[in-house]
Amino acid sequence: MSRFLTVIPVTDAVATVIGISPAMVAERIPLESSGGRILAGEVTADTDIPGFDRSIVDGYAVRAADTAGAGDAIPALLQCTGRIAMGRSEPAAATGPGTCTYIPTGGVLPAGANAVVMVEYTEETGDTVLVKKAVSHGENVLLHDEDFRKGETVFSAGRRISPQDAGVLAACGCAAVTVAKRPVVGIISTGNELVPVTAVPGPGQVRDANASMLAAYLTEYGCIPRLYGIIADERHAFETILARAVPECDVVLLSGGSSKDDRDMTAAIIATMGEVLVHGIAIAPGKPTIIGRIQGKPVFGLPGHPASAFVVLIAIVRPLIDRMLGIEQPLQRTVRATLAINIPSQRGREEYVRVIVENGIATPLFGKSGLLNTLIRSNGLVRIPAGAEGLEEGSAVEVILW
Ligand code: AMP
Ligand code: MG
Numbered sequence: 186m187s188r189f190l191t192v193i194p195v196t197d198a199v200a201t202v203i204g205i206s207p208a209m210v211a212e213r214i215p216l217e218s219s220g221g222r223i224l225a226g227e228v229t230a231d232t233d234i235p236g237f238d239r240s241i242v243d244g245y246a247v248r249a250a251d252t253a254g255a256g257d258a259i260p261a262l263l264q265c266t267g268r269i270a271m272g273r274s275e276p277a278a279a280t281g282p283g284t285c286t287y288i289p290t291g292g293v294l295p296a297g298a299n300a301v302v303m304v305e306y307t308e309e310t311g312d313t314v315l316v317k318k319a320v321s322h323g324e325n326v327l328l329h330d331e332d333f334r335k336g337e338t339v340f341s342a343g344r345r346i347s348p349q350d351a352g353v354l355a356a357c358g359c360a361a362v363t364v365a366k367r368p369v370v371g372i373i374s375t376g377n378e379l380v381p382v383t384a385v386p387g388p389g390q391v392r393d394a395n396a397s398m399l400a401a402y403l404t405e406y407g408c409i410p411r412l413y414g415i416i417a418d419e420r421h422a423f424e425t426i427l428a429r430a431v432p433e434c435d436v437v438l439l440s441g442g443s444s445k446d447d448r449d450m451t452a453a454i455i456a457t458m459g460e461v462l463v464h465g466i467a468i469a470p471g472k473p474t475i476i477g478r479i480q481g482k483p484v485f486g487l488p489g490h491p492a493s494a495f496v497v498l499i500a501i502v503r504p505l506i507d508r509m510l511g512i513e514q515p516l517q518r519t520v521r522a523t524l525a526i527n528i529p530s531q532r533g534r535e536e537y538v539r540v541i542v543e544n545g546i547a548t549p550l551f552g553k554s555g556l557l558n559t560l561i562r563s564n565g566l567v568r569i570p571a572g573a574e575g576l577e578e579g580s581a582v583e584v585i586l587w
Contacts (some may be wrong), residue, residue: 190445190465190473194571195535198466199504201476205462205483206508207435210366216354219346222364223407223510228340231358233330237274238294242325245285245307245314246298252319260308260315269293285314294326301325333357343513345407365510370403371434372396373413373426375441375451376489381415394491394557395440402498407510418442423454431458431479436505438498441489444473451475451486459484467534467571470554471497490555496537496566499585518586520565522547523579528567530575539563542584563587 211225240246247263255261263285269275269292280286280298288294288301299322306318333339339357340350346362354362374393380386381393393415400410413430416422430437442449445464452464452475459479464486466474470493475486485502487494499517507515522540525548530536539559540547547567552559565584569576576582 192465192467192472192534193463194467195500198463198468198474198476198501201462202483202501202505203508205476205478206505207368207482209509209511211363212366213361213363215361216351216359219354219362219364220348220351221407222346222362222367223512224340224342224344224346225363225365225511226342227338228354228357228359228362230333230335230337230339233335234333234356235327235329235331237329239327240269240288240290240292240294240301240325241327242301242303243290244288244301244303244305244325245316246280246288246295246301247285247316247320248280248282248298249300249320249322249324251283251285252300252302252316255316255319257317260317261319263314263316265309265312265314269295285316299323299326343511345512345516365407367407367409368435368506368509369409369411369433370399370506371411371413371430371437372399372403373430373437373439374415375418375423375439376415377418379415379441395487395489395494398491398495399438399440399487399498402495403506406503406506406516408506418450420450420454423450424458427454427458427479427484431482431484434482435509436482436502437479437484438487438502439485440487440494443475443486443488449473452477455479455484455486466497466501468497468500469531469534469536471500471537472534474501476501491557492539492554492560495560499566500535500537500568519583520586521545522582522584524567524576524582525549525578527578528569528576530569530573532574533571535571536569537566538569540565540567540584542586547582547584 252261266284268287274293279296286295300320302316302320308315374396379393380390403410416426442451455461455477461477463476473488474497477484487497522542522545525546539550550559550563565586567582
């Protein structure tokens with residue numbers, strides 16, 4: 186093996202990742218536990234919604250023509266023939282010429298009526314209703330198929346179910362939904378210097394930040410993280426943990442030990458147990474990244490620095506997760522902003538710079554590599570494409586929000 190990494194472009198690395206992505210597996214789950222899950226198929230309306238013409242206000246169902254010219258000074262006088270009850274269709278309550286019917290919000294529009302006058306513009310005196318405002322045909326009425334038409338596509342596959350979506354799915358009669366199974370992602374932290382969160386680090390030691398960070402991100406994104414703890418930079422430990430994790434998970438992420446240092450054996454071990462497809466990506470931070478495969482499962486070696494590991498997670502691992510969840514467009518929130526100062530960058534590698542976005546201005550946070558504080562002081566990343574030599578002050582950028 187050579188002393189240096191053979192670096193490939195981000196686009197090639199992502200193509201490799203897509204190429205080894207396990208197929209999406211679908212499962213059926215109850216609607217009430219579907220929040221945040223990804224729809225695996227399209228959903229169509231099983232009936233017209235709302236299914237009947239209904240009033241959208243409390244008022245009187247009328248024939249619009251009977252209210253023509255009505256106003257405060259000259260109200261239209263209509264005969265009230267009855268009241269509509271909620272949840273029932275009342276053919277008897279038909280509205281004929283010169284008559285009206287009291288109707289609550291959501292009530293079934295009686296036959297003959299074609300509009301509703303809000304109760305605020307009426308006055309009831311005995312059986313007579315004074316209508317003080319003209320309404321046009323269809324006013325304050327929701328038509329039977331105005332929300333969704335039977336057979337219409339309401340949701341396409343790949344959509345993350347929001348709380349609003351769950352409400353609409355319920356209205357469409359989906360008591361159960363078909364969603365992508367959550368990929369199980371194994372997380373292994375490597376390094377002789379690492380200690381668990383519960384320990385007080387001694388000299389030379391640091392707490393394992395990556396496992397919690399990766400797990401939190403993956404949970405939010407729709408995966409099931411499976412933590413395997415910390416292992417020492419020692420061949421046997423690597424082999425033992427991988428032999429356990431690979432069969433139990435759909436994807437395995439190792440962090441630390443991914444560069445070409447004598448101690449860094451992740452690549453060597455992945456090569457022994459499976460194959461290394463990529464070792465080195467033209468990305469900053471995150472160059473010493475490994476993409477490999479063991480027993481057909483994708484295995485990543487992420488750089489140890491938490492900020493680098495996070496950038497690689499977003500830029501390289503996320504496309505795989507998107508694939509496994511059947512997401513067509515990456516679910517990343519972005520905002521347009523103006524760059525506050527120049528950002529220099531080396532042509533040929535894709536750079537991710539942490540920024541603070543405020544009032545549409547993106548200010549880069551430059552800091553020594555290895556700092557944790559820039560991860561929480563920043564609220565997003567600006568991506569500088571490999572072809573650019575940097576970005577100039579005042580240029581429009583798209584910020585990937587954390
Ligand atoms: P490595 O990629 O193993 O060369 O590690 C690069 C740097 O990241 C070193 O300073 C490590 O101490 C640090 N590091 C590696 N893994 C972790 C982790 N899980 N949590 C926090 N820092 C880490
Ligand atoms: Mg290490």
